[in-house]
Amino acid sequence: MSEQVHGYWIIVASLLLAAVLAVLPLTRVLLWWRPEWILLVLLYWTIALPHRVGLVTALVVGLLADVMEGAVLGQNMLCLAVVVTLARLMYQRLRVFSLLQQASVIFVLAGLHQLITQWLQSLQGGGASGFVFLFPALSTALLWPLVMPVLRELRRSYKVN
Amino acid sequence: MLPIKPLFIQESNLGLRLFLGLVLVGTLLLADLRYSGLATVRSAIDTALTPIYLIADIPSAIGDWQDNTLRSRQRLLEDNDRLRRENLVLQGRSQQLASLQADNARLRTLLNSTALLRDDVLVSEIIGVSPDPLRHQLVLDKGAEADVYLGQPLIDAQGLMGQVVEVGMTTSRVLLVTDPTHSVPVQVNRNGVRAVAEGMGSLDQLAVHHVTATTDIQAGDLLVTSGLGGRFPIGYPVAIVSAVERNPGEAFARIEATPTAALDRARHVLLVFSQLPDIEPELDPGEEPLE
Numbered sequence: 224m225s226e227q228v229h230g231y232w233i234i235v236a237s238l239l240l241a242a243v244l245a246v247l248p249l250t251r252v253l254l255w256w257r258p259e260w261i262l263l264v265l266l267y268w269t270i271a272l273p274h275r276v277g278l279v280t281a282l283v284v285g286l287l288a289d290v291m292e293g294a295v296l297g298q299n300m301l302c303l304a305v306v307v308t309l310a311r312l313m314y315q316r317l318r319v320f321s322l323l324q325q326a327s328v329i330f331v332l333a334g335l336h337q338l339i340t341q342w343l344q345s346l347q348g349g350g351a352s353g354f355v356f357l358f359p360a361l362s363t364a365l366l367w368p369l370v371m372p373v374l375r376e377l378r379r380s381y382k383v384n
Numbered sequence: 385m386l387p388i389k390p391l392f393i394q395e396s397n398l399g400l401r402l403f404l405g406l407v408l409v410g411t412l413l414l415a416d417l418r419y420s421g422l423a424t425v426r427s428a429i430d431t432a433l434t435p436i437y438l439i440a441d442i443p444s445a446i447g448d449w450q451d452n453t454l455r456s457r458q459r460l461l462e463d464n465d466r467l468r469r470e471n472l473v474l475q476g477r478s479q480q481l482a483s484l485q486a487d488n489a490r491l492r493t494l495l496n497s498t499a500l501l502r503d504d505v506l507v508s509e510i511i512g513v514s515p516d517p518l519r520h521q522l523v524l525d526k527g528a529e530a531d532v533y534l535g536q537p538l539i540d541a542q543g544l545m546g547q548v549v550e551v552g553m554t555t556s557r558v559l560l561v562t563d564p565t566h567s568v569p570v571q572v573n574r575n576g577v578r579a580v581a582e583g584m585g586s587l588d589q590l591a592v593h594h595v596t597a598t599t600d601i602q603a604g605d606l607l608v609t610s611g612l613g614g615r616f617p618i619g620y621p622v623a624i625v626s627a628v629e630r631n632p633g634e635a636f637a638r639i640e641a642t643p644t645a646a647l648d649r650a651r652h653v654l655l656v657f658s659q660l661p662d663i664e665p666e667l668d669p670g671e672e673p674l675e
Contacts, residue, residue, distance in 0.1 A: 239436070246440045246515050251587070251648060254517040278405050285409075290429040291436065293514055293521045293550070293557055296422055297413035304405045311398065344518060347417070348564060351518060 230383035237264050255355055258362040261288055267374045269307050270314045281307040298343045302336045322368045330364035431552040437512040437523050505654040518585055520560035527554045535615055537656045543621040543644030562587050570622050571610040572601055578610055587648050590623045592639035597630045617658035
């Protein structure tokens, strides 16, 4: 069975756009609410094309995100690897869910992402106090019903495979 | 013929792959936390990622452009007037600077201490801020090509902002004084009491720890860099003490200070090239020193 790689650049472009959105300067009020754009896009491609995007993509993207955020190398790699593997385990179920159900799963996955980030940061003496670190998980989940149809439309019209 | 898209792909080694991935990540984490050998890797990737910072900076660049081109003649004239007045005041103040500097140098030679040399600065622009609210970092548009070096101090018009922690080819990354991992040796400008100002993760607060309850330090005191540790040049303002709380039950006073630099508003900042004062000019033996 030969699977032809097609429209791979769409995946790369969407991830780059997510990276730009991830470092876009925001006002201080919104800073805690910045959605995890990279995670959002990566999760979509993992669910839609699990034979193309998976652990290796997560590790590479995580490394770049670590450098971009100035985080300790491996922080985003770890979070993304774990979350993407989890998504990989249940992508068949996720595909048949409604958008709202998917969003709630995304909330849990993004929350896990934030939790691991929080652990790693408190290992280095930082870390947020209270539940403020879960705000990005909420905003990521709220964006899923908006972002997912856009990416799906892109995937269909460019026949990304 | 359309290729048949598999609904269930082979997942036989998912666990093993995750395990290998986690081992790799763990190695990287340890290497980066314990040893700093990965700095070159980091700066190489950072250099490659420069376009992303530049694209993310476009909205603020457009704002700047609007500010510059769509400004009314009236406002330009007002600005011009104000700046001219400011310039006059500053020039007036700096008239005595030359003689004061010479004075200072003479007195210092009398006291056998090393002379303070003037610092050179490089104007640089902020093109990115850390997306993580807990990590107070900036990305600047000057890098190794402009001779930026690791540990270089960064100031703005009002005071010390931070230091360079990573240098790429055309960009560099700065750790602000308010980052939880940053500390700066300071002294009270009024009486020279030494202390260390530490970041707390909030952009308008520094903490001064381990100051005994009887130390003469009060709200309103200006904290300037003390030059101890050799990283920051002496005399740049860092913060103003905002609150001093002396609790008889605690060994140390609780002191909070507000950074003087506009950490979240500045766009143009100055990288300081402080000349090391301990380099003596070499003289030929037998030749009389000129001065």
